[in-house]
Amino acid sequence: MIKVHHLNNSRSQRILWLLEELELDYEVLRYERDGTTNLAPPELEAVHPLGKSPVIEDAGLKLHESGAIVEYVIRTYGEGRLAPDIGTADYAHYVEWLHYAEGSAMLPLLMRLYSQRLGATSDMMEARINGETINHFSFMNNHMADREFFVGNDLTGADIMMSFPLEAAGARGGLDILPNLSGFVRRIQERPAYLRALEKGGEYAFGPASS
Numbered sequence: 001m002i003k004v005h006h007l008n009n010s011r012s013q014r015i016l017w018l019l020e021e022l023e024l025d026y027e028v029l030r031y032e033r034d035g036t037t038n039l040a041p042p043e044l045e046a047v048h049p050l051g052k053s054p055v056i057e058d059a060g061l062k063l064h065e066s067g068a069i070v071e072y073v074i075r076t077y078g079e080g081r082l083a084p085d086i087g088t089a090d091y092a093h094y095v096e097w098l099h100y101a102e103g104s105a106m107l108p109l110l111m112r113l114y115s116q117r118l119g120a121t122s123d124m125m126e127a128r129i130n131g132e133t134i135n136h137f138s139f140m141n142n143h144m145a146d147r148e149f150f151v152g153n154d155l156t157g158a159d160i161m162m163s164f165p166l167e168a169a170g171a172r173g174g175l176d177i178l179p180n181l182s183g184f185v186r187r188i189q190e191r192p193a194y195l196r197a198l199e200k201g202g203e204y205a206f207g208p209a210s211s
């Protein structure tokens, strides 16, 4: 059975959602962020040297990095679900969004988070963070005009990967003037599998307002 090392209020929530969408059996091992630093507890370092979540264990394999985990789970257990057919243009775009979530969309959010937390910033840095935020979020919002999912006409792993940067931005009011992105987040948060995953994962600060 797949084991998920899951940290509260974190990217690993989307792994639980993925496993629920595929209706797989899995075990959740929960870890709690430090109340002061918001960092992961040292126990996660015993799981993986980076001390971060998500990490999964399956069939003798230990895997970190959420995009790699999503790709592995869908390839191993998807049976054709949650990914376009390999070799199609949609498959290429699926891989593109799968990587974009962590490789690009998270960057302006993390730059903003660290500049606010550390309080050490400059006008030039602020201008860069604002510029990159507008650049990426207007790009994503335009992409989602008249579409329900990031790729094709069905939910894929790309949507699951994209959920975290969008939920993290939305929780800070960052989607208020981006109706295509806020609509996407609202729709995914209504899915039965998403709601089951919330119950399994516990505290998730970026979920629907009522959770």
Ligand SMILES: N[C@@H](CCC(=O)N[C@@H](CS)C(=O)NCC(=O)O)C(=O)O
Pocket (backbone or CB within 6 Å): 007, 009, 010, 011, 012, 038, 039, 040, 041, 051, 052, 053, 054, 064, 065, 066, 067, 102
């Ligand atoms: N790109 C990695 C990022 C992993 C990551 O930074 N996880 C955060 C949770 S959202 C974490 O464990 N933070 C706790 C810490 O850094 O102490 C992924 O997608 O898996």
